[in-house]
Amino acid sequence: MKASRSGRASQANWRRGRSRRPAPPTDRRKLVVFAGIAAVLVVAGLIVLGGVLRKDDTVQFASPAEGFVLGSPDAPVLITAWEDFQCPVCKTANASVLKQIDAEYVSTGKVRIQFRQFPFLGDESAWAAEASQCAADQQMFWAYHDVLFNAQRAENSGAFSKTHLKHMAADVGLDTIAFETCFDEGRHRDSVQAEKSEGAKLGVAGTPTFFVDGQRVADWRDYAAFKTLIERALAKRDGS
Amino acid sequence: MSRLLTKLPYLFVLLGCIGLGISVYLAATHYGKKPIACGGLGECDYVNSSEYASVGGVPVSLLGVGLYASLVASALLWSRRPLDEKRMVLYWGLALSGAGYAAYLTYVELAVLHAICVWCVVSAVLLALSLALATAALFLLPASATSAPPDRRR
Numbered sequence A: 001m002k003a004s005r006s007g008r009a010s011q012a013n014w015r016r017g018r019s020r021r022p023a024p025p026t027d028r029r030k031l032v033v034f035a036g037i038a039a040v041l042v043v044a045g046l047i048v049l050g051g052v053l054r055k056d057d058t059v060q061f062a063s064p065a066e067g068f069v070l071g072s073p074d075a076p077v078l079i080t081a082w083e084d085f086q087c088p089v090c091k092t093a094n095a096s097v098l099k100q101i102d103a104e105y106v107s108t109g110k111v112r113i114q115f116r117q118f119p120f121l122g123d124e125s126a127w128a129a130e131a132s133q134c135a136a137d138q139q140m141f142w143a144y145h146d147v148l149f150n151a152q153r154a155e156n157s158g159a160f161s162k163t164h165l166k167h168m169a170a171d172v173g174l175d176t177i178a179f180e181t182c183f184d185e186g187r188h189r190d191s192v193q194a195e196k197s198e199g200a201k202l203g204v205a206g207t208p209t210f211f212v213d214g215q216r217v218a219d220w221r222d223y224a225a226f227k228t229l230i231e232r233a234l235a236k237r238d239g240s
Numbered sequence B: 001m002s003r004l005l006t007k008l009p010y011l012f013v014l015l016g017c018i019g020l021g022i023s024v025y026l027a028a029t030h031y032g033k034k035p036i037a038c039g040g041l042g043e044c045d046y047v048n049s050s051e052y053a054s055v056g057g058v059p060v061s062l063l064g065v066g067l068y069a070s071l072v073a074s075a076l077l078w079s080r081r082p083l084d085e086k087r088m089v090l091y092w093g094l095a096l097s098g099a100g101y102a103a104y105l106t107y108v109e110l111a112v113l114h115a116i117c118v119w120c121v122v123s124a125v126l127l128a129l130s131l132a133l134a135t136a137a138l139f140l141l142p143a144s145a146t147s148a149p150p151d152r153r154r
Helices: A001-014 A028-053 A088-095 A098-106 A123-137 A141-150 A160-171 A176-184 A189-201 A223-239 B002-006 B008-031 B042-047 B062-079 B084-111 B118-140
Strands: A076-084 A111-117 A211-212
Touching: A001 B118, A028 B084, A076 A098, A076 A123, A076 A160, A088 A176, A098 A111, A111 A123, A111 A141, A111 A189, A123 A141, A123 A160, A123 A176, A123 A189, A123 A211, A123 A223, A123 B042, A160 A176, A176 B084, A211 A223, B002 B118, B008 B042, B008 B062, B008 B118, B042 B084, B042 B118, B084 B118
Parallel strands: A076 A111
Antiparallel strands: A076 A211
16 A cells, blocks of 8 residues: 555656656666667677678789880780770689789789770770770879779779769879860770770670780680790790 | 657657668668669669678678667667666667768768768668667656656556
8 A cells, every 4th residue: 555655656756757756876877888888899890890801802913014014014925904894804803813913924024914995894884994094194004993993893883983983083193184184075985995996806705805925815714724825925935 | 858758769660660661672672683763862873882881791781671670679669668777778779889880881982982872871860860869868868767657557
């Protein structure tokens, strides 16, 4: 009975929004601190985990470059790489086989790699190719090349929209005014298409397509076979 | 004022359901390999196909489904006892996690990708609003009424 009367009183007090009883010892502050720390740990964990688990398929070449050629201009063997910046397999090739070749042959002055444009996957391929030619005008083709491949997303999803291509030029450190003038006026539109036609004449139908001193690489994924072609070309140069 | 604040969990259920709908839609487009309806606002497909849109192969939209489902569940739990300290703080902690991660993703959109996904922005606003209101409840609800109102049946 006593308990019931006290219950009614506290119910009334609660309804009035205040209690005459002394405030019970509250652990709200402790709870908030605990929940806050837990929340921060969850967010930090997600950010760190996302970074750690992101697969390392970064395209970045170490060798010096001149124009569209990576490596020493005096290197005896030439690898011609026909590529499209939107082609995901090209990105894989750059992040794997070409990176290995760079470390093993290009950096040692035995091989040079020449990039050739073969944009065939839509508007954004053509825009990326033209933009990379504008970067080449400023002697920054390979830096821009790496940034383009690393920014690659689904085909024609906006990754290489004109706006993004300009942002990337700024990120690389290009003279943005000169770059935008070149890009907006389509200075290299015709030369890119001419290069693509040249590739088609050589039998390029898709990307990536590689040639070692003019000899087509049948399966670039087979690194041993790729190396054999390079070694054979080197031996031929040594013999001649 | 306190009376009004005790009604907040119902608003949180509503906000959570909107967020849940957005996350389910984005997860469905991801797994169905369908383009995202962006209404001409931003570049949803670009943002959601970036390497920041998944954590260890799990799409962020699916994490969003889990977060919003937890927010709705905890808001429903809170609505049954609007002055329950633990339930209030549980919701606040979840909202803080969600808003924190949404803030990071918004930074990535603006500073790294230079592109906005309008659904992600709406979701971030929902989470920021939830966190702000839950924080207000945490500060303004009377400390003396930290437990549930005494039960009439007792």
